[in-house]
Amino acid sequence: MSESKIDELKNLEEGGLKCPQCNNLCERTEIDVEGLKVRGWKCAKCKYELLSPGALEKAYLFLQAKKHEKVKISKRGNSYMITIPKAIADALDLANHSVAEVFLEDQDTISVKI
Numbered sequence: 721m722s723e724s725k726i727d728e729l730k731n732l733e734e735g736g737l738k739c740p741q742c743n744n745l746c747e748r749t750e751i752d753v754e755g756l757k758v759r760g761w762k763c764a765k766c767k768y769e770l771l772s773p774g775a776l777e778k779a780y781l782f783l784q785a786k787k788h789e790k791v792k793i794s795k796r797g798n799s800y801m802i803t804i805p806k807a808i809a810d811a812l813d814l815a816n817h818s819v820a821e822v823f824l825e826d827q828d829t830i831s832v833k834i
């Protein structure tokens with residue numbers, strides 16, 4: 721990464737971002753990336769939006785995890801099990817042995833709330 725690029729990222733994290741389009745000072749905000757709220761900046765003048773570098777990776781993982789994946793249902797004792805795809809686990813930072821809430825949403829949708 722070049723020196724100027726590093727300076728640029730440092731400025732971003734410290735909040736002194738100038739709009740690349742109109743040079744106005746951008747304000748910190750939360751940007752909605754298809755349902756995920758991530759940190760970023762927005763220019764009040766021209767509405768230019770920029771995600772923070774850390775948030776960019778999180779948004780990428782989140783978007784990867786939104787792809788539908790087929791998983792098998794298996795029976796263990798009296799319970800039925802499904803596995804959570806790795807993309808979803810990574811996007812949500814799931815920890816082993818964490819607790820989730822499972823409920824029936826409608827006649828063909830089971831939701832898992834973490």
Ligand SMILES: [Zn+2]
Nearest residue numbers: 739742763766
């Ligand atoms: Zn602007």
